[in-house]
Amino acid sequence: MRRWSAxxxxxxxxxxxxxxxxxxxxxxxxxTAERPYPSTxxxxxxxxxxxxxxxxxxxxxxxxxxxxxxxxxxKLVGIGGADMAVPEGYDRIDARxxxxxxxxxxxxxxxxxxxxxxxxxxxxxxxATAPTTPDVWAEHSVWxxxxxxxxxxxxxxxxxLMILPGSANLMGGRSVTLKNVPSLTVQxxxxxxxxxxxxxxxxxxxKRVYGSKGQKPxxxxxxxxxxxxxxxxxxxxxxxxxxxxxxxxxxxAGVLKGDILVQxxxxxxxxxALVIDMAKEMDxxxxxxxxxVESYKIGDLLRRNDICSAVWADWYGFKMEAxxxxxxxxxxxxxxxxxxxxHSDDENGIQRLNQEAAKAQAAGKRIGIDxxxxxxxxxxxxxxxxxxxxxxxxGSLEKGKMAxxxxxxxxxxxxxxxxxxxxIDGAMLFDADNPKLRPVSDFELGQPGEGDVK
Amino acid sequence: MSRRAQFAAALAALAxxxxxxxxxxxxxxxxxxxxxxxxxxxxxxxxxxxxxxVAAGAGVPVPAGIPTVDGTGKWVTPGLFSAVxxxxxxxxxxxxxxxxxxxxxxxxxxxxxxxxxxxPASQHIAISRAGGVTRASVAAFNGNxxxxxxxxxxDLADDAGLVMKPRAFQFVELGEAGARLAGGSRVAAHVAxxxxxxxxxxxxxxxxxxxxxxxAMLTRPDAMALAKVLDGIEPLYVGVxxxxxxxxxxxxxxxxPKMNLVLVGAAEGWLVAxxxxxxxxxxxxxxxxxxxxxxEMLAATQSNVGRMKKAGVKVAIGMFTGGNQPRYAPQQAGNxxxxxxxxxxxxxxxxxxxxxxxxxxAEISGFAGKAGVLAxxxxxxxxxxxxxxxxxxxxxxxxxxxxxxxxxxxxQTRLRDRYKDLDRTYLPKAYDW
Numbered sequence: 001m002r003r004w005s006a007x008x009x010x011x012x013x014x015x016x017x018x019x020x021x022x023x024x025x026x027x028x029x030x031x032t033a034e035r036p037y038p039s040t041x042x043x044x045x046x047x048x049x050x051x052x053x054x055x056x057x058x059x060x061x062x063x064x065x066x067x068x069x070x071x072x073x074x075k076l077v078g079i080g081g082a083d084m085a086v087p088e089g090y091d092r093i094d095a096r097x098x099x100x101x102x103x104x105x106x107x108x109x110x111x112x113x114x115x116x117x118x119x120x121x122x123x124x125x126x127x128a129t130a131p132t133t134p135d136v137w138a139e140h141s142v143w144x145x146x147x148x149x150x151x152x153x154x155x156x157x158x159x160x161l162m163i164l165p166g167s168a169n170l171m172g173g174r175s176v177t178l179k180n181v182p183s184l185t186v187q188x189x190x191x192x193x194x195x196x197x198x199x200x201x202x203x204x205x206x207k208r209v210y211g212s213k214g215q216k217p218x219x220x221x222x223x224x225x226x227x228x229x230x231x232x233x234x235x236x237x238x239x240x241x242x243x244x245x246x247x248x249x250x251x252x253a254g255v256l257k258g259d260i261l262v263q264x265x266x267x268x269x270x271x272x273a274l275v276i277d278m279a280k281e282m283d284x285x286x287x288x289x290x291x292x293v294e295s296y297k298i299g300d301l302l303r304r305n306d307i308c309s310a311v312w313a314d315w316y317g318f319k320m321e322a323x324x325x326x327x328x329x330x331x332x333x334x335x336x337x338x339x340x341x342x343h344s345d346d347e348n349g350i351q352r353l354n355q356e357a358a359k360a361q362a363a364g365k366r367i368g369i370d371x372x373x374x375x376x377x378x379x380x381x382x383x384x385x386x387x388x389x390x391x392x393x394x395g396s397l398e399k400g401k402m403a404x405x406x407x408x409x410x411x412x413x414x415x416x417x418x419x420x421x422x423x424i425d426g427a428m429l430f431d432a433d434n435p436k437l438r439p440v441s442d443f444e445l446g447q448p449g450e451g452d453v454k
Numbered sequence: 455m456s457r458r459a460q461f462a463a464a465l466a467a468l469a470x471x472x473x474x475x476x477x478x479x480x481x482x483x484x485x486x487x488x489x490x491x492x493x494x495x496x497x498x499x500x501x502x503x504x505x506x507x508v509a510a511g512a513g514v515p516v517p518a519g520i521p522t523v524d525g526t527g528k529w530v531t532p533g534l535f536s537a538v539x540x541x542x543x544x545x546x547x548x549x550x551x552x553x554x555x556x557x558x559x560x561x562x563x564x565x566x567x568x569x570x571x572x573x574p575a576s577q578h579i580a581i582s583r584a585g586g587v588t589r590a591s592v593a594a595f596n597g598n599x600x601x602x603x604x605x606x607x608x609d610l611a612d613d614a615g616l617v618m619k620p621r622a623f624q625f626v627e628l629g630e631a632g633a634r635l636a637g638g639s640r641v642a643a644h645v646a647x648x649x650x651x652x653x654x655x656x657x658x659x660x661x662x663x664x665x666x667x668x669x670a671m672l673t674r675p676d677a678m679a680l681a682k683v684l685d686g687i688e689p690l691y692v693g694v695x696x697x698x699x700x701x702x703x704x705x706x707x708x709x710x711p712k713m714n715l716v717l718v719g720a721a722e723g724w725l726v727a728x729x730x731x732x733x734x735x736x737x738x739x740x741x742x743x744x745x746x747x748x749x750e751m752l753a754a755t756q757s758n759v760g761r762m763k764k765a766g767v768k769v770a771i772g773m774f775t776g777g778n779q780p781r782y783a784p785q786q787a788g789n790x791x792x793x794x795x796x797x798x799x800x801x802x803x804x805x806x807x808x809x810x811x812x813x814x815x816a817e818i819s820g821f822a823g824k825a826g827v828l829a830x831x832x833x834x835x836x837x838x839x840x841x842x843x844x845x846x847x848x849x850x851x852x853x854x855x856x857x858x859x860x861x862x863x864x865x866q867t868r869l870r871d872r873y874k875d876l877d878r879t880y881l882p883k884a885y886d887w
Contacts, residue, residue: 116745117752151744155756204548297883300876316866317578318777319548326866332873347745355785358846366840366849367874409795415788415846418796433797444746448697448725449753453798454744 037139039190041179043425048072050086051407054095059102059381059396063374069100071403074426079397093421099412101377102397103159103180103404103424106152106350107263107310107384108290108343112163112178112186113138115146116347126166127173131210131217132230134198135248136173138163142186148347150439151454153180154430155351157406157419160191160395162388164290167201167265168209170217170227174251175199175263177388181424182439195389197287198255200227201265202275203321220271224278231256231282261287261389263310267321269294276305288341288387293325299336308339308387312349313356314363330357330379331364334371341387342379353380358413373413402426476505476857480516481838484525488828489532489812493805500530502834505857507532510828523838523852531808531843533588533610533835533855535826536780537738537772537815538691538718541590542572542579542608542616547776555775558597564650564683565675566603568594569620574613578779580864583610585781586843586850588835589618589826591819593625593691595775600632600643601625601650604679604688607819609835611855622820623716624683627693628703630750644702651710654680689714689820691738696750697725704733716818718773721751724758727765736818737762738772741786759790759810760800770815783811788844807844834858 049071056067058079070078070090078084086092113125124141127133142163152158158180165172176186177194202223211218217226234252237243254260262279266272266289279286288308289295293316295302295309302309311333316325330340342357344350361376385395394402403426410417422430431437440451479502486498488510499514500507509515510530516522545552554571572592573579582590593605602625608616627635628643636643653672658681660666666674682688690713692703700720707715717723717737723730730737741759746752762769771787774780787810793801802810809826816826825833834857841848853860872886 116747117749118747119749147745155744296873297876315777316581317544317546317779320546323546323865324869326870328870332870336876347747348742351742351744352789355789355846359785362847362849365847367870413846415785415844416792416795418792435798444752447746447752448722449755452753452755453757453796454755 044427046426057377102381105384112142126168128168132171134251139176159404172199197261269297296332302338310341310343313359327363330360491809529839536590556595563599564601686712695721697722724761731766736768757800
């Protein structure tokens with residue numbers, strides 16, 4: 001009774017091999033270029049809004065005192081001083097004594113992939129079954145009901161974030177960039193047309209995870225050997241018209257063609273320097289080093305290679321490769337003229353990226369590196385947007401960009417300040433003054449504390 | 455002298471206050487927060503003599519001839535007190551050879567005592583000291599038992615004598631973690647706890663030299679350690695988060711009336727705050743946890759501390775372990791002040807928030823009026839800050855412990871100084887020190 005199905009499969013294989021090599025290559029390239037699981041995100045309705053009288057940080061280093069920010073139809077319409085007229089039909093919000101910034105962006109989050117509650121059944125962030133898994137996509141693990149998204153919005157003013165696979169593997173898989181708008185599906189959160197990134201990891205994690213299984217890599221030299229061979233295999237795949245489609249190699253080919261960015265978890269200065277040379281050897285570019293606690297030792301090298309450092313303010317000591325972490329890291333990177341991003345990698349830290357940036361700024365100031373507040377705001381807005389490839393659309397307050405905006409109830413670099421209102425694409429999705437205007441995930445319905453201020 | 459007595463004597467020697475050269479000093483015209491929960495006082499003076507605080511406040515006279523620091527434009531506080539930390543127990547947390555926080559291969563549990571492992575030269579201590587932390591309690595992590603063993607209270611001075619009080623408390627995990635350790639359920643954890651306390655009681659009642667019952671499950675040292683908990687000599691710190699678990703802990707009070715209980719965690723404490731207050735059980739918690747990180751903390755909210763405080767619970771900020779380090783205490787406290795501006799949230803006043811990282815953890819740790827406060831007779835732990843200590847932009851400029859001015863250099867500051875510039879023209883960076 002099963003014979004017919006077997007012959008059908010055989011027929012399919014035959015017909016495939018009968019295709020011309022050119023047709024097959026074309027098919028492979030077209031499939032790679034397709035964007036399956038497309039974004040279904042649509043901005044929610046908003047009202048034309050004028051924020052008037054605020055201190056405005058535009059995310060590009062600019063500061064306007066007594067400023068005006070206008071947005072309508074999901075886009076920023078105007079950013080200016082007190083002389084900017086508020087057009088008719090705009091809701092006017094008195095923002096005197098308050099501050100306005102672009103929506104906060106986290107370039108390193110595992111929300112949805114490692115959600116709350118942190119139970120095994122929901123732990124989907126590391127496909128730690130092979131040292132390279134460029135075939136896995138973080139979006140296929142995202143649980144949209146992770147309550148962490150709601151806290152990042154309400155307490156952190158986070159409007160966009162990149163979800164990365166974990167760092168167990170040398171090549172952990174594809175990232176996904178999300179709008180922090182609740183949705184039933186990950187497609188409903190996907191940032192439209194954001195480029196993908198490949199998550200890579202150097203150092204302790206991959207060699208520990210696989211070394212403890214008695215397999216390669218068990219050393220840092222093993223890390224590089226596996227990486228280099230994998231890149232060469234991807235190049236061969238790109239050149240091989242007869243190759244069967246390989247989802248993992250599609251991702252690597254995307255990197256080598258420049259369509260997919262590289263986000264590389266790497267702590268130590270010497271290892272970052274080696275990765276930079278590997279990228280040159282294999283002809284790809286690293287967009288940002290993540291965690292990068294030793295970037296302060298090689299700020300010049302990072303500037304020359306145009307690579308951002310996504311860092312914590314002052315995490316140190318929790319693992320060997322973090323032993324040389326110092327609070328002045330971000331300021332010293334900035335002093336060297338290299339790009340700074342403050343990232344979270346943490347469901348709590350993502351609620352306070354503004355505070356982490358302020359701590360990093362203060363540590364610099366104490367050694368004579370005076371970085372203006374407006375530039376510090378770049379670390380959590382424009383710079384992460386740049387490293388994620390979405391800076392043309394968000395990350396700064398510029399006319400025509402997405403109206404991703406936070407109104408803070410005070411100086412965002414003060415511990416005493418919280419987001420008061422948050423708009424994403426012009427839709428008000430959090431209002432501290434309106435208890436109903438805060439998201440509550442399905443998971444929290446009917447639980448103690450449902451809808452509570454968090 | 456028996457070996458045990460020798461050991462005890464050695465530990466007692468270790469616990470002696472280090473007789474360093476305590477300086478007399480006065481800090482004048484500063485904004486002074488005494489740590490007792492009151493609001494900061496502007497243009498105030500602090501006087502330390504003989505290693506102790508003599509006076510603090512506006513108009514406090516400065517004795518003639520005493521070395522004086524001008525505090526104009528600066529803030530002065532008592533040293534921060536961090537409750538429930540892993541200070542001095544690791545160099546690098548994930549490097550197991552350097553980490554003494556847990557012993558899951560040990561046959562012992564309640565008898566484990568962190569004291570001999572404490573390393574005053576750990577960078578973790580030096581970095582915390584530079585953050586204004588001068589005293590702390592140190593707890594072990596659970597290995598293979600619900601009992602983690604006995605913690606100590608330490609000072610963070612740059613000298614060898616860090617132990618203020620060895621065996622200051624016993625730690626037990628109930629809730630989800632305790633359930634796992636006990637064999638799989640909360641039911642098992644509570645049976646394990648009660649059986650252990652029963653065995654401790656029986657051992658304590660045995661005439662010297664007589665044999666224990668043959669079905670004893672605890673080792674003798676473990677049972678001996680728990681006898682001190684039963685007597686209330688060592689407080690029992692209980693790790694729980696869920697409201698129902700807290701109730702189950704409070705119920706132990708009627709069963710074991712002499713036990714001194716302290717709740718550690720209590721993420722859902724606000725749901726049972728009146729009961730905690732009525733039982734006079736203090737709480738040590740990490741306040742900004744606002745996610746249902748586990749099923750036992752579904753009701754977690756940053757308003758937990760504010761609501762418990764309002765209900766009359768004594769609450770300290772603590773639980774600084776691993777990457778979440780004691781020097782972050784001011785940020786945690788400052789965020790609780792921020793909550794007072796947030797509609798629907800419960801926070802703390804500035805004075806209350808600062809007390810939650812100074813006098814209150816000191817009180818819970820057995821040093822009421824002696825640490826974490828600028829009050830006559832308290833230890834001369836003083837921190838001079840360059841601004842509001844709870845604000846992100848502020849940092850300690852000077853730290854005194856027992857009246858002794860402390861070095862604030864450490865591995866981090868040395869790296870910072872080496873890499874302030876990246877110039878390697880004439881010699882490698884390795885020669886820049």
